[in-house]
Amino acid sequence: MSTVTDPVAPRAVIDPATTPRGAIDHLLNSSVAPRPIAWVSTCGATGVANVANVAPHSYCMIVSSDPPIIAFSSSGAKDTLANIRATGEFVYNQVSDALAAAMNLSSADVPLGTSEFDWAGLTPTPSAVVGAPRVGESPAALECRLRDIQEFGHGPSYLIIGDVAHIAVAPDLFVDGILDNTRTRPVGRLARTQYTHSRTFFDLERPIYRALLGAGVRSKRHGR
Numbered sequence: 001m002s003t004v005t006d007p008v009a010p011r012a013v014i015d016p017a018t019t020p021r022g023a024i025d026h027l028l029n030s031s032v033a034p035r036p037i038a039w040v041s042t043c044g045a046t047g048v049a050n051v052a053n054v055a056p057h058s059y060c061m062i063v064s065s066d067p068p069i070i071a072f073s074s075s076g077a078k079d080t081l082a083n084i085r086a087t088g089e090f091v092y093n094q095v096s097d098a099l100a101a102a103m104n105l106s107s108a109d110v111p112l113g114t115s116e117f118d119w120a121g122l123t124p125t126p127s128a129v130v131g132a133p134r135v136g137e138s139p140a141a142l143e144c145r146l147r148d149i150q151e152f153g154h155g156p157s158y159l160i161i162g163d164v165a166h167i168a169v170a171p172d173l174f175v176d177g178i179l180d181n182t183r184t185r186p187v188g189r190l191a192r193t194q195y196t197h198s199r200t201f202f203d204l205e206r207p208i209y210r211a212l213l214g215a216g217v218r219s220k221r222h223g224r
């Protein structure tokens, strides 16, 4: 690490090429934060792997809303990845504030053949269009069909991309076309063991340049 002079403020500079992987992991996790948590439920195709599985993944994102596509990343080959490879399906479940402890419990390295649903006291609930169950207690479930898996790096890590085929949300929390997150209060992940509650909320209207100019608003930097 070194420090450089910057026109705005000093910067600590970290070179990913020469920094240990673990340190980069923590730095990425604290810089790209807070992250939503994809609580991914799956089931296997056969045998003991057929038990319902659920595991949190905070390396996740919406890829596209038209068509609806989401993605998450598995750091290494885990049961979730194996199940998705076997079935081509998974469900994203939202982690509401009330489910934070159960979500964390479900991340334990329980042996294959033991369901994280049982372990974490969750209810595997039949999905509408995929075989993988959803988390009954979660306020929102996105049922997905596998679109692609891409492999990266030495870990390796796997980016799992899915088409959202069905959306089911708690009807009392479905207000004006959106999930009322002031009540679900989704949990965010930061670095190491740190999480954040969604506690306070605020709105910002998207600025429209011409309208602001017409109202006499000037650029903060250039004053015009």
Ligand SMILES: Cc1cc2nc3c(=O)[nH]c(=O)nc-3n(C[C@H](O)[C@H](O)[C@H](O)COP(=O)(O)O)c2cc1C
Pocket (backbone or CB within 6 Å): 037, 053, 054, 055, 056, 057, 058, 059, 060, 073, 074, 075, 076, 078, 079, 080, 081, 103, 104, 106, 107, 108, 109, 110, 189
């Ligand atoms: C909040 C949280 C976020 C996590 N995010 C990820 C992630 O993005 N990718 C990953 O591979 N593991 C992640 N993990 C760890 C997995 O949940 C854990 O390895 C789990 O045992 C995997 O389960 P599986 O083997 O049944 O797939 C996370 C754990 C927690 C508690």
